[in-house]
Amino acid sequence: MKSDFTLRKANPEDVDTILHLIVLLAEYEKEPESAIATKEDIIRYGFGENPLFYCILAEVEGKVVGFALYFLTYSTWQGKPGVYLEDLFVIPEHRGKGIGKALMKAVAKHGVEMNCTRMTWQVLDWNTPSIEFYDSCGAKHMHDWYTYRFEGETLRNFAEVQ
DSSP states (O other), X not given: OOOOOEEEEOOGGGHHHHHHHHHHHHHHTTOGGGOOOOHHHHHHXXXXXXXXXXXXXXXXXXXXXXXXXXXEEEETTTTEEEEEEEEEEEOGGGTTSSHHHHHHHHHHHHXXXXXXXXXEOOOXXXXXXXXXXXXXXXXXXXXXXXXXXXOHXXXXXXXXXX
């Protein structure tokens, strides 16, 4: 059953809503303590002079029920930009209505408009509903790539910045 929903580009007035969705996503992914972004962070990095990300919101009857947050990458091999989908989240009671797929399509469309040649994202290995959803969309599971990360003190130590 498809619901009526609209998609729109987020604006600075949506910062509290974006933060709320980030917290809900962190709770869903069993890491609520990791969601430490502030209103100032979202404004500075998403709506400042040189925005580092884009955000699309999904609304049902004027209420935001989901979001896609993404940014550009660059492929040296292809010599073209790519788009990285950092977060895709739809409030549970609104899932199964095409909202997540519409958000992903909007990100893909924006990527194509910017001459991107790929769209990449990650999913937790236990998140079976999302994995099944991505598979149903025709996405390719990159079995041969591992994700590595430096963060916090480890990042500063590696960079030799104290």
